[in-house]
Amino acid sequence: MSELHRIQVVPATEELFLYLADAAPSDRQVYTCPQCRDTGWLVSEEGARPCACGQQALRLRKRRLAGLKAAMDDMCFANFELNYYAADRYVQPGCTYRQAADKALRAARVFVAACGRGEAARGLYFEGALGSGKTFLAASIAGELLKRGIAARFIVVPEFLQQLRFSYQEREGSDYDEAAIMNQALDAPVLILDDLGAHNSSPWTISKIYTLLNYRLNSRLPCVITTNLKPAALAEELGQRAASRMREMCDRFILSIGEDIRSRKGSGWQNDER
Numbered sequence: 001m002s003e004l005h006r007i008q009v010v011p012a013t014e015e016l017f018l019y020l021a022d023a024a025p026s027d028r029q030v031y032t033c034p035q036c037r038d039t040g041w042l043v044s045e046e047g048a049r050p051c052a053c054g055q056q057a058l059r060l061r062k063r064r065l066a067g068l069k070a071a072m073d074d075m076c077f078a079n080f081e082l083n084y085y086a087a088d089r090y091v092q093p094g095c096t097y098r099q100a101a102d103k104a105l106r107a108a109r110v111f112v113a114a115c116g117r118g119e120a121a122r123g124l125y126f127e128g129a130l131g132s133g134k135t136f137l138a139a140s141i142a143g144e145l146l147k148r149g150i151a152a153r154f155i156v157v158p159e160f161l162q163q164l165r166f167s168y169q170e171r172e173g174s175d176y177d178e179a180a181i182m183n184q185a186l187d188a189p190v191l192i193l194d195d196l197g198a199h200n201s202s203p204w205t206i207s208k209i210y211t212l213l214n215y216r217l218n219s220r221l222p223c224v225i226t227t228n229l230k231p232a233a234l235a236e237e238l239g240q241r242a243a244s245r246m247r248e249m250c251d252r253f254i255l256s257i258g259e260d261i262r263s264r265k266g267s268g269w270q271n272d273e274r
């Protein structure tokens with residue numbers, strides 16, 4: 001390349017800097033946390049202190065380890081909307097949908113407070129159709145317990161049974177260790193069983209669920225259960241013995257809603273369906 005050519009293509013230094021400044025993305029675009037530029041530390045003249053994002057990352061990691069999914073991160077008591085529950089429809093005489101939801105919310109808060117005091121709290125059983133808010137309440141309980149340093153475990157029952165099944169099928173190099181999966185559920189200080197009964201029923205599933213409930217009842221370890229089945233249907237799916245354990249361990253609450261809360265909040269999908 002000739003000397004003359006090179007001089008022509010390299011812009012003046014000043015121009016080059018202007019060009020870079022224009023194209024440089026902001027900290028907001030580059031870093032997850034623009035405050036500390038993802039270092040986890042805020043440095044000032046007084047010294048360095050941990051950035052709040054580190055606490056947030058730790059909090060999220062604990063939630064994932066406990067079984068709470070990213071889609072559940074907004075589920076907390078403060079976000080539980082009683083207004084979604086009809087005040088003019090009745091679960092039973094003298095109790096509107098909204099009053100029933102309020103009772104369930106209060107019981108959830110009382111449960112968390114009792115666990116926080118180290119008391120052997122009575123379990124909770126939330127019954128409701130798809131989208132009635134029962135998973136929302138159960139995930140909120142798990143989140144509040146984690147905040148208080150109580151190692152709650154959140155299990156989606158059909159997924160849990162699937163993992164147990166995998167642990168049999170793929171013994172060699174399997175990621176699923178049956179004893180580990182079962183023990184995490186057996187010994188959790190508080191166990192949340194989400195969507196119980198939303199799985200196929202077989203002597204094997206009946207035996208696994210019974211083992212779990214019976215062990216926890218005998219160990220006085222509380223369970224929070226959500227299901228879309230009425231007690232009679234659940235007893236049919238899981239057997240009378242498991243059903244009687246649930247009655248002994250848990251107080252029952254009914255969440256009723258005219259329609260699915262999730263579609264009411266509007267995801268954009270329902271507009272396409274019309």
Ligand SMILES: [Zn+2]
Nearest residue numbers: 033036051053
């Ligand atoms: Zn930060």
